[in-house]
Amino acid sequence: MDELTVFLIASIGISVVAFLFAAWLYGWVKRQPCENERINEVGGYIKKGAEVFLNREYKVLAKFAAVAAVIILVLLPSPIWKGDFVPNIKMTVSYLCGTVFSAIAGKIGISVSTIANGRTAVAATKGIRPSFLCGFRGGAVMGMAVVGASLLGVSLVFWVTGSGTALLGFSFGASSLALFAKAGGGIFTKTADIAADLTGKVELGIPEDDPRNPAVVADNVGDNVGDVAGMGADLFDSNVASMAAALVMGSALDNTGAVGGNCVPTVFCYAAIGLLSSIIGVAAARMGKNDNPTTALNSSTYVTTGIFAAMTALATFLLGFEWRIWGASTIGLVVGTVIGIASDYFTDDRKKPVKMTAKASESGPAFTILSGVSYAFLSTLPSMVGIGVSALAAYNLCAPLGGELYGVEYALFGIAMAAVGMLSIVGMIISNDAYGPIVDNARGLAEMGNLGEDIIEITDKLDSAGNTVKAVTKGFAIGAAGLTVIALLGAFLSEVRGAAIELGKNAADFAGLDIMNPNVFFGLLAGAAIPAVFSAMLMLGVNRNAMRMVDEIHRQFCEIAGLKEGKEGVTPEYDKCIDIATSGALKELIPAGLVSIVVTIAVGFIGGVNAIGGFLTGNIVSGLLLALFLSNSGGLWDNSKKYVESGEHGGKGSDAHKAAVIGDTVGDPFKDTAGPSINTQITVVSLVSSLLSTLFLSFSIF
Amino acid sequence: MDELTVFLIASIGISVVAFLFAAWLYGWVKRQPCENERINEVGGYIKKGAEVFLNREYKVLAKFAAVAAVIILVLLPSPIWKGDFVPNIKMTVSYLCGTVFSAIAGKIGISVSTIANGRTAVAATKGIRPSFLCGFRGGAVMGMAVVGASLLGVSLVFWVTGSGTALLGFSFGASSLALFAKAGGGIFTKTADIAADLTGKVELGIPEDDPRNPAVVADNVGDNVGDVAGMGADLFDSNVASMAAALVMGSALDNTGAVGGNCVPTVFCYAAIGLLSSIIGVAAARMGKNDNPTTALNSSTYVTTGIFAAMTALATFLLGFEWRIWGASTIGLVVGTVIGIASDYFTDDRKKPVKMTAKASESGPAFTILSGVSYAFLSTLPSMVGIGVSALAAYNLCAPLGGELYGVEYALFGIAMAAVGMLSIVGMIISNDAYGPIVDNARGLAEMGNLGEDIIEITDKLDSAGNTVKAVTKGFAIGAAGLTVIALLGAFLSEVRGAAIELGKNAADFAGLDIMNPNVFFGLLAGAAIPAVFSAMLMLGVNRNAMRMVDEIHRQFCEIAGLKEGKEGVTPEYDKCIDIATSGALKELIPAGLVSIVVTIAVGFIGGVNAIGGFLTGNIVSGLLLALFLSNSGGLWDNSKKYVESGEHGGKGSDAHKAAVIGDTVGDPFKDTAGPSINTQITVVSLVSSLLSTLFLSFSIF
DSSP: OOHHHHHHHHHHHHHHHHHHHHHHHHHHHHHSOOOOHHHHHHHHHHHHHHHHHHHHHHHHHHHHHHHHHHHHHHHSSSOGGGSOOHHHHHHHHHHHHHHHHHHHHHHHHHHHHHHHHHHHHHHGGGOHHHHHHHHHHHHHHHHHHHHHHHHHHHHHHHHHHOOHHHHHHHHHHHHHHHIIIIIIHHHHHHHHHHHHIIIIIIIIOOOTTOTTOTTHHHHHHHIIIIIIIIHHHHHHHHHHHHHHHHHHHHHHHHTTTOSSOOHHHHHHHHHHHHHHHHHHHHHHOOOOTTOOHHHHHHHHHHHHHHHHHHHHHHHHHHHTOOHHHHHHHHHHHHHHHHHHHHHHHHHOTTSHHHHHHHHHGGGOHHHHHHHHHHHHHHHHHHHHHHHHHHHHHHHHHHGGGGHHHHHHHHHHHHHHHHHHHHTTTHHHHHHHHHHHHHHHHHHHHHHHTTOOHHHHHHHHHHHHHHHHHHHHHHHHHHHHHHHHHHHHHHHHHHHHHHHHHHTTOOGGGGSSOBTTSHHHHHHHHHHHHHHHHHHHHHHHHHHHHHHHHHHHHHHHHHHSTTTTTTOTTOOOOHHHHHHHHHHHHHHHHHHHHHHHHHHHHHHHHHHHHHHHHHHHHHHHHHHHHHHHHHHHHHHHHHHHHHHHHTTGGGOTTSHHHHHHHHHHHHHHHIIIIIHHHHHHHHHHHHHHHHHTHHHHHHSOOO | OOHHHHHHHHHHHHHHHHHHHHHHHHHHHHHSOOOOHHHHHHHHHHHHHHHHHHHHHHHHHHHHHHHHHHHHHHHSSSOGGGSOOHHHHHHHHHHHHHHHHHHHHHHHHHHHHHHHHHHHHHHGGGOHHHHHHHHHHHHHHHHHHHHHHHHHHHHHHHHHHOOHHHHHHHHHHHHHHHIIIIIIHHHHHHHHHHHHIIIIIIIIOOOTTOTTOTTHHHHHHHIIIIIIIIHHHHHHHHHHHHHHHHHHHHHHHHTTTOSSOOHHHHHHHHHHHHHHHHHHHHHHOOOOTTOOHHHHHHHHHHHHHHHHHHHHHHHHHHHTOOHHHHHHHHHHHHHHHHHHHHHHHHHOTTSHHHHHHHHHGGGOHHHHHHHHHHHHHHHHHHHHHHHHHHHHHHHHHHGGGGHHHHHHHHHHHHHHHHHHHHTTTHHHHHHHHHHHHHHHHHHHHHHHTTOOHHHHHHHHHHHHHHHHHHHHHHHHHHHHHHHHHHHHHHHHHHHHHHHHHHTTOOGGGGSSOBTTSHHHHHHHHHHHHHHHHHHHHHHHHHHHHHHHHHHHHHHHHHHSTTTTTTOTTOOOOHHHHHHHHHHHHHHHHHHHHHHHHHHHHHHHHHHHHHHHHHHHHHHHHHHHHHHHHHHHHHHHHHHHHHHHHTTGGGOTTSHHHHHHHHHHHHHHHIIIIIHHHHHHHHHHHHHHHHHTHHHHHHSOOO
8 A cells, every 4th residue: 555545545535534523512502402492483583593594595506417417528638529538527517516525515514503502592501611612612623524535525626536636526616516505695694684674773773682583583594504504515615616626736745756746645645634633623722711712712722723733743754754844834824823813813813903993983984984994905015924924935935846857847846835834723613613603693593582681691702703813714714825827827827838748839838827928918907807707796796685585574564464563473484585595695696606717718719728727817916905904804893883883982872873883784694795706706717728728729819 | 291290280370279279268267247245255265275285285286296306316217316317307307397386287278267267157157058168168267277387397397308218208208197186176175165064054954155164165166177177288298198107108119210201290190180170179169059068068179170180181191190999999989989988978867877867766765875886887898999909900900010020019109199099188178177266266156146047057057967977077077097008017017128238138038927926916005906996095184184174064053153044144164164174185185195105106116117017007907996886887877866856756855865975975075086096106106117117127125
């Protein structure tokens, strides 16, 4: 048995351990008591709503995947009429596996988060620590399922096909699911959130999560489908893409017999250690006696980070891997942390940006917006520079491994390893992130189940910790996506060179992407506009859909007697609102997704691979910029509102509060719909380009 | 006398004609009657305020320029200790000329706009047509002065020094002035505008331009210093930069004796024809009997465009210039028009984006913002693709001129000529643009001079036309800046290659900018963040400064008895507000300007010319994206507010109106401070990079 097989088996083994651990956590959560009748009733609505959405989403996705699978079967990696159809079948099956693995992980996540929410609320009656543990372990099920499924899938596909290219198919499958889950879920959640706020808080002046509001269940469903299933699919996608990029380049390098060697085993070894570290981190997570959930979440992240760095160092030492590659992955980890801290600075209510924005709200909502936009613009600098520096450092660190001949290839592999390093602790990140919507739901259920002010306060504290931690994890996610797509750009060019040789063209013509080539520059400008267009289409979709739901809520208030007044026994038709959010989300996301894919294909057939290279670069650069801007401004406004609500600048009900609420409403689709979907859009575009590179080489106008 | 000398003399001659025409227009405006005492009084305040600002701005600038001149003298184009100091003296003098020529043009523009405003108001008593003519001719003085000064300066510098590199110095001088005038003026104007609105419209409920408001004169001063002097300096800068880029590349090509030849004479010939066309267009401009000022402004633009295309074709035919170069300049002109039309679609109140944003305002200000942001994101696509396509087309059109050896050089020269073509009608564009603040002021003066509702309505119509036309001219300005900086990127690389040869390095190493080079990629990411940071700093500066002015206004309302109530004979201390706007604007802009220059230098010394090349590219790409986003969103919100005010969705005073006003307030610093300043920031960064390329080549860390 060779070294690679050992690591493949180890990876599969640890994936299975992750699944078993997830099953144990699931059982633990399920065993927690939940006797409150009202909570069970509403919790049941939420569970059913989330399942309805997921099933309908998966049905639409199945159609999309079927069409894509046929196209792949016929055309990729090379047209089937050229004779050899085995690689096409491998690619198609890999693609379908990518969608199915990610879908299963999403399904598991949703099914646990929708039972953990009520139990977390009930556990709060025994104190904050058991409640925290219930919320965290619910989220950890998702974390384990996602990372287990992605490592298992990548290992199996690589083992069975032995091909890096087939992995790109798997990755593309994960991306298409992520596009639907993240963008669709993002539209769903903000549709419901906005409609609930507009009709409830603004028109009627009733509190958030008031059970009279027909949109309130849809709002809670949204947290699950957007933040649990959507975010999970997004990170599944990033994680797979970073491994795929590293493996495509690594397997090419291992075949050259250059100094570095061992690239593929290193990738699997580090990925397995990353998952193991996350398992240990999750198992060890507890809230300390000091009762601060934010510290508990962050310290478990840092523990995981430390374990990963130490264990990979040990493995590198024992197994004789290259220290430079270890260095690259550690750079990724460190820069990820730095980006997280920078994002935290701009969204933390103890720091200047949030405080100044809250103060600006005293002068009216226009100043809330202007201040938030300005600080969010500033916030892009550290992350952009951080991603650039980590790419530069990883490149220069690993270039010497390749010697004269393969320096560039090793250098790009180094960048991919920095992304793998940054995403090594993704199991922990997802656990923390999925914790957020569970405790958010718990807060709503505590309110609807009449658990009393004290309990609501506990869930409020847990919820607020979720928001703060989100900033850090989002920083990681955006940074990793940035590095991954840089690596994918390298993978794209290496695909192009391979295809060029097959087509009898000169591979050296595609050694790089010269900005002064007008095709590249044209692609650069067009590509830069796409993330803006994509997020605009999603946000306009949210607006349109929210207006539909507002109409439905008005209808119910009008037609259901006693609902507005809160008469005993009168309940709104929650499912109507869930229906609108579901069908609207799917209707609105398809054009946005299609536009990105179609424009990519159009640019490729117009300007060929050079234009596509520029297009990808423009897409990455402006995508990172806008994703950081949208995520950070949203977080900043959310926390400014909370800061004012804590009693500053007049507190709740003051003019500053009204202005801050407007800022938060603007920020919601920024941070929960548009911002996080950009990652997925970039990955999809990168993969479409890589997969179609042969076609673009063969047929293009210029 | 050789051909070039003929064209130089012709250019200088036509510049002088432009100045004489400007003097005639100035005299004409001055001869218009203005007997209203109150208008003369307030007009005097405005005039004095604008002059105070300009003088203080120029003083600060003089210090900055003195420091820059010393640095240039010592270091550029090559360190003085290397022996040859004549080029350094040429460069320094050219730099100083660039600032002085632009400053003189600005001074002329301000001095006419501040007398034309009152006369336009008084002329409105005789009807809309004489009033229009007075406003337009006032603006045309600025147009003629700017283009005359820029063509004169470029011709003289080129004649005397015979060097393209010295022209970069002239261009850098123009840029440093533009940075101060545009960014400083932008901060000034929005400081006053926001403070006036917050205290007047919002707090007291008194109308715009009410003379009781202490900020009202500063607001009108702001229109002049921001939109007349600032915008003029910006377009002076773009115009000079496009010519400089074309001449640097053209003179290198003319020395090669390749097919194309005649590059430099072509540039001067086309530039002279452009100015001549603008003179004819301005002289012919009248408002037709149908009484629509928008049509009058737009049709004079189209007339100028047609004259330019026809006359350059004739010149090309008669003088035997290359048709391909004519084609490139015509592509620029056509694409400029297309971009203008696209910008118009997103900001015109008869089109969907403005209407939908007005409708969204019914649901509250958050939806005004979300809708505006979304449409403005969408609006970036046509312009980005348009700029990319015109660069691609001009490149491919002109590449054959260079044959095997100089194809790339001619192709880049073609891009520069597309920019020259797009800016050929800049005289007309500035005339139209400077018309805006004059009629805006006239509206204010008509209100303060109690000229009655009918007259105010006439000036309102003229003002609204100014806003609509602005969208088109801004499209031209951004598009031209985009093409110019692409050409400057070419000029930068050609400087680098020249310097590399002098330093004994291999020029072929700097033939292009490979995105896969990690230094380039690092620069790309860092460069993309700079326009965001720059605009954020300006907007935060506006916020801070407006708060200072609001405090001052509150003090006056408190301390000056009878002011709030509008007691006869009580006037506010207008000059205090002007003082605050002036000193604050200068204080706030310096850090933003320095940050862009310092970061450029830092990136250059860290990553060398490759990092700087990537930095410039990132800067251009994200700068164009953000400039389009900020300008178009601002225009869209402004016109949405006007649309609601025209009686739609409840009209003035409705909730939709309040929401639309908030959108407009957000949009003001977007479109008048941050958006238009980005152009200048990009040009400054490009020129700093070109000027310092030798230094970056000699000393850099990586």
